[in-house]
Amino acid sequence: MLKFSGIDEARLKASWVSSAEAPELVHEFTSFIKELRELGPSPLRADYRRELV
Amino acid sequence: MIDVIRDKVKELLDSGEIKGFLGLVRKNGHIAPHLFQQGDDLSLMSLGDDKVAGDARYPLNKFLINLAKAYPEETFAVLVRGCDDRGLQTLYTWNQLNPKKVVPVGITCPQELADACECAKPFPAVITAGECAQPGTPRSVAAVDALVMSERFSYWMDEFVKCIKCYGCSNVCPMCFCNECTLKCNDLVKGGELPPEIPVFHHTRAMHMVGRCIDCGLCEEACPSNIPLRTLYKKVGSIMEEQFDFTTGAVRGQRSPLNKIDFAEGRK
Numbered sequence: 001m002l003k004f005s006g007i008d009e010a011r012l013k014a015s016w017v018s019s020a021e022a023p024e025l026v027h028e029f030t031s032f033i034k035e036l037r038e039l040g041p042s043p044l045r046a047d048y049r050r051e052l053v
Numbered sequence: 054m055i056d057v058i059r060d061k062v063k064e065l066l067d068s069g070e071i072k073g074f075l076g077l078v079r080k081n082g083h084i085a086p087h088l089f090q091q092g093d094d095l096s097l098m099s100l101g102d103d104k105v106a107g108d109a110r111y112p113l114n115k116f117l118i119n120l121a122k123a124y125p126e127e128t129f130a131v132l133v134r135g136c137d138d139r140g141l142q143t144l145y146t147w148n149q150l151n152p153k154k155v156v157p158v159g160i161t162c163p164q165e166l167a168d169a170c171e172c173a174k175p176f177p178a179v180i181t182a183g184e185c186a187q188p189g190t191p192r193s194v195a196a197v198d199a200l201v202m203s204e205r206f207s208y209w210m211d212e213f214v215k216c217i218k219c220y221g222c223s224n225v226c227p228m229c230f231c232n233e234c235t236l237k238c239n240d241l242v243k244g245g246e247l248p249p250e251i252p253v254f255h256h257t258r259a260m261h262m263v264g265r266c267i268d269c270g271l272c273e274e275a276c277p278s279n280i281p282l283r284t285l286y287k288k289v290g291s292i293m294e295e296q297f298d299f300t301t302g303a304v305r306g307q308r309s310p311l312n313k314i315d316f317a318e319g320r321k
Contacts, residue, residue, distance in 0.1 A: 001259060004197065004288050005252055006206025043206055044252075 010039060054160065057182035058132070059095045061158055065130050066091045071156055072127035075113050075120065077101050084109035086116055088129075100132070100160060107134070107166040112227040112271055114140045118149055130156040136170075136269035138177030139302025140227045143267060146306055149230050161185055170270055171287070173300070193284040194291060209285075213251035215278035222258065222272035222282055228265040235261065255285065262286045264293060264309025267302045 002009050013032050017025045062074045066089070078087035079099040089095060103109040117131050133141060141157060144150045159176070161183030167175035171189040197205060223229040223236060235257055236242050242249055242257075266286040273283040293299045297310040 001256065001288065001292070003202075004194075004205065004285075005209045005256070006200070006202045006204065007252075008202070 008039060010035060011042065054182045055098060055100055058158060058160065059098055061181050062089060062130065063095060065156060070128065071130045072124065074130040075117055076132040077111065086111045086113060106163045110271065112225055113137060114144060114227040118230060121150055121154060128154045128156060130158050133157045133159050133177050134162055135172060135175045135177050136267050139267040140269065142302040142305045143228065143265065146308060193281065194287050197284060209252060212280045213255050214248050215280060216248040216254065217278060218247060218249045219277060221275040221277065225271045225275040227269065228267060259285050259289050262289050264301055264311055266290055
């Protein structure tokens with residue numbers, strides 16, 4: 001659906017991490033943050049409302 | 054076609070099999086939903102074709118749910134097109150209607166309507182009157198898919214920004230029967246903001262249409278801002294078809310694949 005709406009799929013990530021796997025969770029977060037930084041700011045941050053007024 | 058329906062309804066009413074027939078009436082120049090009961094004038098009945106075929110459709114199944122709740126012991130007949138029939142099957146599956154208390158009176162849609170709706174099955178399972186039209190060719194989803202990513206994004210955002218959050222789409226939707234609605238929860242959707250947070254508002258509704266949308270297109274007809282909602286939900290439906298081989302309402306009792314957790318627990 002994201003792709004259909006023109007939003008990069010790489011901006012959403014689902015991972016299955018057990019509560020006993022803290023290092024795994026940290027790794028998921030840090031790597032995802034890195035990936036997002038590379039993608040740059042989200043197009044959703046633009047204020048679409050302003051154009052209406 | 055309408056004469057056949059009239060005769061069928063008269064027969065059902067006279068035999069006492071049904072308490073009433075939920076259909077459409079032409080009154081004061083308008084077509085509106087109406088419950089025909091014994092002794093009522095069936096000559097005013099309409100099939101929802103005002104100027105062009107099917108331009109005066111209503112979510113009759115939605116009214117039927119209310120009727121069934123108020124009169125749980127009574128049996129009602131209801132006018133159904135292909136989409137309404139898919140809706141009935143899904144509402145039975147979701148325990149919103151009892152199939153033993155519903156008598157569908159099926160009509161087919163003409164080819165022009167099937168084409169306009171891009172309908173995959175423009176006729177109900179049991180047809181009382183009419184000839185089966187060919188399924189409409191899907192175009193709208195492919196048209197969006199043909200755009201490059203950035204164009205797709207601005208296409209949808211330009212549409213969503215028109216939203217006045219009137220809730221017309223969910224109010225008219227025959228498959229919107231939840232007692233509590235995510236879109237009306239103040240913690241999730243902030244009140245008094247126009248347009249609502251986009252595209253989240255519309256995507257939330259799209260996600261809730263998974264395995265529910267029967268592609269009747271009433272949402273798009275009801276939308277005062279002409280947002281192509283049907284295209285959005287058609288895409289949801291096509292993903293379900295591709296990934297899970299599931300078409301909402303195609304088979305009675307067939308649950309959405311997202312309910313598989315029930316199967317895992319052996320409740321079925």
